[in-house]
Amino acid sequence: MSDTITLAAPFDAHVHLRQGNLMRLVTPHVHQGGIRMAFVMPNLVPPLTLPEHTIAYAKELQALAPSLHILPSLYLTANLTPSHIREAKQGGIVGVKSYPRGVTTNSEGGVGMEGYAVYDAVFAEMERVDMVLNLHGEVPSDIDGDGTCVLNAEERFLPHLREINRKFPKLRIVLEHCTTAAAVEAVKSLPPNVVATITPHHLHLTIDGACSTPLGFCKPLAKFPSDRAALRAAVASGSPKFFLGSDSAPHPSRSKLPALGVTLPSPCAAGIYTGANLVPLTAEIFERSGIPVDRLEGFVSTHGRQFYGFPARDGDEVVLRRVEGRTVDKAYGYKTDKGEDEWVIPFLAGEEIRWEIAA
Secondary structure: OOOEEEEOOOEEEEEOOOOHHHHHHHHHHHHHOOOOEEEEOOOOOOOOOOHHHHHHHHHHHHHHOOOOEEEOEEEOOOOOOHHHHHHHHHOOOOEEEEOEOOOOOOOOOOEOOOOOHHHHHHHHHHHHHOOEEEEEOOOOOEOOOOOEOOOOHHHHHHHHHHHHHHHOOOOEEEEEOOOOHHHHHHHHHOOOOEEEEEOHHHHHOOHHHHHHOHHHOOOOOOOOHHHHHHHHHHHHOOOOOEEEOOOEOOOOHHHHOOOOOOOOOOOOOOOEEOHHHHHHHHHHHHHHHOOOHHHHHHHHHHHHHHHHOOOOOOOOOEEEEEOOOOEOOOOEEEEOOOOOEEEEOEOOOOOEOOEEEOO
């Protein structure tokens, strides 16, 4: 097996970069982790619901990471109009992100029980101007009603995916961070303009790992071993329908590991941070998962870039080399906006990984 891997300008199709001092910490990490283009999420406080807000945020990020190609996104809300879509397209915004209401971080303004038909005019305009619809593919829990919970919320979303594609057959759609065999099969059954992202942590975790520590807790929740096997098989197949979207989501340690008595929307913040080590970590997880490393370039670069329409540029290659004894940092320290000491704890903190970025 080769001790080096050359990759054409890796692309992360799903990354959270936050705000304030946390943003200043993690934004440079994206390039450090081997990524050369990143699709950035809009679920800030307040969310990026207007094109001018998204454009201003992208400029702020670009100043922190001048070598990173940033693809900004807009938050889907009931106030979004077709004219906003035209303005967004003209401003260089490439996608609109849909969140299920109240399911994950800063998703209170997302789609609730009213469903997706109310957005038909927006979707039609997105189809016309060729913008991407990015779907967090879950429905809100309704435990005492129809029994929807974190384990079946993704599968119960899939009829919405099929219906949106039926109504808008040319609309480019990304089912983000899919976690189930059912989602893999749904994406495979739909046309080439419907694709999915997969996270490295979902290639690694099952529900046991997701529930045994707050550091493994994310939305969507990692599922059963059979679901993980389906994700691995989809990536190993080399299908261009499946590519990297890390969902790298930094949280302060006091939100991931809250003390007793702290009240949060969930027992701990949902999110796993992989940004600072993303490409080497993905190579490591490929090897641990039995996925051929020769599938890595398609997964981390070629497939996503082809779908979004941004070919890799010469000179943006990333070279990985095999090493011994390299461990993931245990935490990244920073000062909060209030001046307090805080840390972000990365995925596989303290564990040895056998790849690093050489160039």
